[in-house]
Amino acid sequence: MQESNWKFYTSNDETLEAMISACESATKTIELEQFIFCTDEYGNKLIDICAKKASDGVKVRFLWDAAGSFTFSGAETIKNLKEKGIELLFFKTLLPALFDAPNYRSWYFRNHRRSLIIDGKTCLTGSICIDETKKDWRDTSVLMNSPIAFEMQKSFEQMWNRSKGTRSSRSNKEIQNINEFKYINNQPFPRKRVLYRQIVEAIRNSEKYIYITTPYFVPTHRIARVLRLAAHRGVDVRILIPERSDHAIVDLAARTYFSNLLKSKIRIFTYKDRMIHNKTLVIDDNWSSIGTLNIDHISLLYNFEANIISTNKKFTEELKSHFMTDISNSNEVTQEQWDKRYWVEKFAGFFIKFIRSLF
Secondary structure, eight states, rough: OOEEEEEEEOOOHHHHHHHHHHHOOOOEEEEEEEOOOOSHHHHHHHHHHHHHHHHHEEEEEEEEEEHHOOOOOOOHHHHHHHHTTEEEEEESSOOOTTTTTTTTGGGOBBBBBOOOEEETTTEEEEEOOOOGGTTBHHHHHEEEEEHHHHHHHHHHHHHHHHHHTOOOOOOOGGGSSSSSSEEOOOOOOOTOHHHHHHHHHHHHTSSSSEEEEEEOOOOHHHHHHHHHHHHHTTEEEEEEESSSOOOOHHHHHHHHHHHHHEEEEEEEEEEESSOOOOOOOETTTTEEEEEOEEEHHHHHOOOEEEEEEEEEHHHHHHHHHHHHHHTTTTEEHHHHHTTTTOOOHHHHHHHHTTOOOOO
């Protein structure tokens, strides 16, 4: 079996250059799945190289989410890319159908995944947004030459067919590699939240530490409970979130969990200066995860997500080193500081608790 090698990128400019370089090497196929893709200077760099490869006979397909990437010129974008030899599908409509609109869950079910697959052999995933305004965010992506690329390609094909209104009968559990790396999907349907279940199980089995980085922390009751139980049995649990994200209400919702987490001896860090957007989880030097899943209700329960899960110690050690570097640029929330927070924040948090399951 082909061995896996990888390279992490913690700068979006470097990630974009790596994506362009990977596309340049394509001889058969380029498949790009993206939640946020803007046709600005940033995005056009990718479009230009993909258009060139399409003119050389490479099959190029883009799959973008309608909520994340659609604009009022969406139809024109499809036409323009088609003229360049690029196929584009938008996943789901921007707005739910008329009779579905009153059901708040119908506004979710987005394709939040991000993947780039070249020739079924090279792949990239992570938290990058193809958007000039977000290029300075602290993101983590990984480029791999690995058999996992073939599995990621199969997963892309499933979502492509779903976007066209056809369903694949292939089981979600089959989309994974039996080696040290697995590409695990999370679908917003009962029994198909495979990634969610595997994360819960990994937390339950933790013995030494759990290091979580997530831009939005609004965990389900189940996730919050297993994290507290881990801390109670002596596991070093640390959670890193932005000091301020791009969603102020979600930040307030995250802070409604702080009291119980701190009482359980879970350490909370807030990243300074800029938005931290990467989604990584490292446990006990021998288990790690990177991809698109946020630790919030929408991501865990209502979106299509996918992460690479690895039991490779070197891979895990690199993600751990990123985490340790990031907390050195963060402030720790102490119990004393939290008790002294402004009354306005306490007041707002009281009401946010009643609707936090919407985030």
